[in-house]
Amino acid sequence: MTPGQVVSLTILLAFVVFFGGPLLWLVLATTRSGDLDLANHAFSFGSIGNVVHAFDHLGKYSLDMHWQLAYWALNSLIYASASVAIICATSIPAGYALAVYRFPGRKVLLAMTLVSMTMPLAALVLPQFIELYKLHLLNTRLGVILPLSFYPFGAFLAYVNFSSSVSRDLLGAARIDGCREFQVFSKIAAPLSKGVIAVIAFFSFVATWNNYFLPAVVLSQNSLYPLPVGLVQVTSTSFAMTPLGGGTANLYNIHKPEIALATLLTILPVMILFFFSQRFVREGMLVGARKG
Amino acid sequence: VQPADIGKPAELIRVNPEGRRRLLRRPSRETRWAAAFVLPYTLLLVLFAIGPALYALWLSFEKTTIGAPNKWGGLVNYAHVFHDVSFSIAAKDVGEFLLYWLPISVVLTVSLALILHARRGRLSDALRMIYFIPAAVTGSAAALLWLFMLDPSVSPIGWLIRAMGYDSLAAITQVGNLAVIFMVMALWTSTGFWIVVIYGALMDIPRHVIEAARIDGCGPFRLVIHIHLPLIRKYLLFMLVLSFAGGSQLFAEPSTLAGATLGGAANSWSLSQLAFSYAFQGADFGATSALSILLLATAMLATLVIVARSDFFGTVQ
Numbered sequence: 001m002t003p004g005q006v007v008s009l010t011i012l013l014a015f016v017v018f019f020g021g022p023l024l025w026l027v028l029a030t031t032r033s034g035d036l037d038l039a040n041h042a043f044s045f046g047s048i049g050n051v052v053h054a055f056d057h058l059g060k061y062s063l064d065m066h067w068q069l070a071y072w073a074l075n076s077l078i079y080a081s082a083s084v085a086i087i088c089a090t091s092i093p094a095g096y097a098l099a100v101y102r103f104p105g106r107k108v109l110l111a112m113t114l115v116s117m118t119m120p121l122a123a124l125v126l127p128q129f130i131e132l133y134k135l136h137l138l139n140t141r142l143g144v145i146l147p148l149s150f151y152p153f154g155a156f157l158a159y160v161n162f163s164s165s166v167s168r169d170l171l172g173a174a175r176i177d178g179c180r181e182f183q184v185f186s187k188i189a190a191p192l193s194k195g196v197i198a199v200i201a202f203f204s205f206v207a208t209w210n211n212y213f214l215p216a217v218v219l220s221q222n223s224l225y226p227l228p229v230g231l232v233q234v235t236s237t238s239f240a241m242t243p244l245g246g247g248t249a250n251l252y253n254i255h256k257p258e259i260a261l262a263t264l265l266t267i268l269p270v271m272i273l274f275f276f277s278q279r280f281v282r283e284g285m286l287v288g289a290r291k292g
Numbered sequence: 293v294q295p296a297d298i299g300k301p302a303e304l305i306r307v308n309p310e311g312r313r314r315l316l317r318r319p320s321r322e323t324r325w326a327a328a329f330v331l332p333y334t335l336l337l338v339l340f341a342i343g344p345a346l347y348a349l350w351l352s353f354e355k356t357t358i359g360a361p362n363k364w365g366g367l368v369n370y371a372h373v374f375h376d377v378s379f380s381i382a383a384k385d386v387g388e389f390l391l392y393w394l395p396i397s398v399v400l401t402v403s404l405a406l407i408l409h410a411r412r413g414r415l416s417d418a419l420r421m422i423y424f425i426p427a428a429v430t431g432s433a434a435a436l437l438w439l440f441m442l443d444p445s446v447s448p449i450g451w452l453i454r455a456m457g458y459d460s461l462a463a464i465t466q467v468g469n470l471a472v473i474f475m476v477m478a479l480w481t482s483t484g485f486w487i488v489v490i491y492g493a494l495m496d497i498p499r500h501v502i503e504a505a506r507i508d509g510c511g512p513f514r515l516v517i518h519i520h521l522p523l524i525r526k527y528l529l530f531m532l533v534l535s536f537a538g539g540s541q542l543f544a545e546p547s548t549l550a551g552a553t554l555g556g557a558a559n560s561w562s563l564s565q566l567a568f569s570y571a572f573q574g575a576d577f578g579a580t581s582a583l584s585i586l587l588l589a590t591a592m593l594a595t596l597v598i599v600a601r602s603d604f605f606g607t608v609q
Contacts, residue, residue, distance in 0.1 A: 008410070008411065011403075011407060012404070012407060012408070015404060015419075015423065016419065016423075018480070019422055019423045019425065019426055019480065019483075020425070022437050022438070022440075022441055022480070023425065023426070023429075023437075025440070025441070025448055026437055029440070029446070042446070042447065042450070086336075090332040090333040091333055093329040093330070093332075093333070094333035094334070096329060097325070097326045097329035097330045101322050101323075101325065101326035102322065103322060103323040103327065106326070109330060109334060109337075112337060112341075116337065116341040116342075118534060118537060118591065118594065119341075119345075119537065119588060119591040119592060123541055123564075123584055123591055124341060124345060124348075124584070125564075126568070126571055126580050126581070126584045127344035127345065127347050127348035127351075127581060128340060128344045129571065130347065130351065130571075130577055130580075130581070131339075131343065131344050131347060146336075146339070146340065147340045149336055149340075150336040150337060150339070150341055152337070155333055181325045182325075185329070206428055206430075210430045210431040210433070211431070212431040212543070212544040212547075213543045213544060217568065217571075228431050228433060228544075229432070231436060232432050232436075232547070232548050233551070235548075235551055235552045236552060241443070241461060241553060242461075242552075242553060256440070259436065260440065263433050263437055266432075266433045267429045267433045270428045270429065271425075271428060274425070
């Protein structure tokens with residue numbers, strides 16, 4: 001190896017530590033006890049028993065119901081899966097129509113999609129809050145699901161996909177063979193685009209699962225929180241990250257290892273999904289990036 | 293009928309016969325199908341993006357008084373926001389964060405993407421994936437994970453934090469350090485995503501362009517400055533603008549920190565948090581809307597930059 005290659009490899013590996021290190025630490029931290037075994041090395045493995053212990057404490061944590069964390073996980077799953085279903089059902093046909101049909105208002109819709117892609121929805125959360133207040137949707141599941149179900153990036157990816165990689169001749173041939181318009185979409189175009197549909201589902205799942213601002217604003221009832229909001233709630237009610245956390249002030253037996261485990265449980269579903277869809281994601285991002 | 297025609301005798305008004313026929317014609321089959329396909333999406337777009345934005349714009353000019361109907365207030369809410377000391381503090385905080393984060397993020401992303409691109413292969417593919425993993429962990433979980441990294445009693449770099457003179461999480465998360473801390477969190481979650489995008493852009497540079505430059509005597513450094521960077525300019529602009537728009541809305545990180553360390557400066561650190569506290573502590577929807585509109589206007593300005601400075605629309609059509 002030349003000196004240049006040694007330098008570049010060193011830089012690359014240093015950033016493996018930066019990006020991967022905290023996650024590795026998190027996984028190992030859940031296996032340790034007490035205040036993460038101060039005496040031990042930061043990256044040491046404790047025991048599986050400690051994980052079970054921490055899990056048990058998290059299970060007993062309750063603000064207004066037993067198994068609070070399990071409920072939060074269930075809420076997260078409901079919010080994310082309902083939103084992903086609505087996103088796929090609305091943005092994919094929209095992207096298809098934008099690519100295949102010429103109709104009045106098409107350019108406006110396309111421009112609005114691009115504008116709302118670049119305008120971060122975080123800025124809209126407070127006006128959405130006022131709107132949901134008027135619609136009596138605050139503190140309801142629907143109040144979280146509906147705003148999360150607008151995902152312009154999905155429509156954009158679908159549009160790019162249907163206008164570049166689905167042949168217009170093929171769709172024409174299907175029409176001649178007697179396919180009705182909807183069948184052309186559902187029997188021909190959509191099955192040919194499974195890859196991009198998977199990418200849209202993946203990205204929207206990540207976006208909706210991790211969303212913090214919207215549920216934090218719309219919900220004020222503990223029992224309706226999703227995991228990311230619940231995580232902040234456990235942390236602040238247990239004082240685990242404050243100097244009080246080690247002492248008896250901790251009502252719920254939640255200390256740093258429990259917080260580490262809760263953090264890991266929050267990110268685990270996305271991680272698992274991520275490992276199963278790596279290839280799709282990489283390809284889909286390149287589609288988005290090349291056209292964007 | 294033109295506005296100027298109002299009040300004229302009917303026979304003097306010129307009517308464009310084609311325009312009238314176009315309006316009266318039934319929409320074509322294609323249009324009807326297209327409408328059915330885009331309708332649900334358009335409904336969501338109007339209800340949860342365009343609608344709230346216009347609603348906030350309207351509310352931001354209304355004067356709200358508890359117990360009385362709203363009145364037209366002109367710029368009163370904007371004046372209120374601009375005169376609020378917390379606004380200038382939050383704007384300075386977010387500005388400081390962006391000032392650190394944007395340049396460092398661009399330099400880091402481009403350098404790592406260039407190095408990965410220079411040594412394409414299995415290792416490069418695997419590393420890109422490792423760098424990308426934190427992108428799946430955004431929001432409060434990422435912020436909390438970094439609080440562990442900053443807490444000298446449990447952090448793997450506890451020795452370094454102590455060496456810098458901080459002996460507790462409370463000590464290192466003091467106001468003066470927050471912009472740098474949020475920058476590190478943002479670098480951790482977003483750099484991997486942009487590396488994949490910029491790497492893709494580098495892969496799109498035709499091989500013969502690079503070869504020609506090499507033959508003309510371009511060294512690796514000049515190759516980067518004169519060939520790679522100009523050819524990925526559009527993507528860098530895209531990255532910069534989206535990062536700017538996203539960064540100015542920072543919310544999850546400071547509020548997670550505030551929740552974990554029980555308040556302090558992190559409670560009203562960013563502009564989004566300030567808008568949040570206008571709405572919930574002050575019940576001042578007018579000021580909340582004015583601040584949301586300011587944030588949206590910033591993001592729209594960023595969008596205009598993309599559209600004006602690149603062929604963003606051109607690529608799409």
